[in-house]
Amino acid sequence: MTEFIDVDVRPILRSGGEPFSVIMAALARLEPGQGLRLYATFKPIPLFAVMADKGFAHVANELDGGEWEVLFTPADGADGPVPPRQPLDIWPDPVIRLDNRDLDPPEPMVRILGAAEQLAPGQTLSALLRREPVFLFPHLEKRGFRWLGGFTPDGSVYELTVRAPA
Numbered sequence: 001m002t003e004f005i006d007v008d009v010r011p012i013l014r015s016g017g018e019p020f021s022v023i024m025a026a027l028a029r030l031e032p033g034q035g036l037r038l039y040a041t042f043k044p045i046p047l048f049a050v051m052a053d054k055g056f057a058h059v060a061n062e063l064d065g066g067e068w069e070v071l072f073t074p075a076d077g078a079d080g081p082v083p084p085r086q087p088l089d090i091w092p093d094p095v096i097r098l099d100n101r102d103l104d105p106p107e108p109m110v111r112i113l114g115a116a117e118q119l120a121p122g123q124t125l126s127a128l129l130r131r132e133p134v135f136l137f138p139h140l141e142k143r144g145f146r147w148l149g150g151f152t153p154d155g156s157v158y159e160l161t162v163r164a165p166a
Contacts, residue, residue: 096125119164
């Protein structure tokens, strides 16, 4: 039987925040064979593809009041989360720099995907955003790109680095 780690992102969502980094941090802490039990205020459909790419199957259960519980379990033959990505400090300097802070969705995603397609193998781009681009991540991963990102210490800017497949 799978042991689950609980992640309740409902308070983050209710306050207008974006919980993707919290979910990914919890995923990184999983031991082999462990699963993730996620509680959300909506059915997190975009997350299903991200988690499938990381080797997890899901079962979604609607709770009272339109909230959701989603169980992410290691898929057949998977031992748990994918190993951590390559550290940023050994990635090459970005050849493209984008400032998307003044753009409204979906323009930042469209712009980043377009620029990423211009990268040569192994090259990187950097982008500044107002919010965490949770809908962008599955598109990048589907195309074989790796990414690292996070908010600046003051929480005002999300800094994203994307690396083309080598």
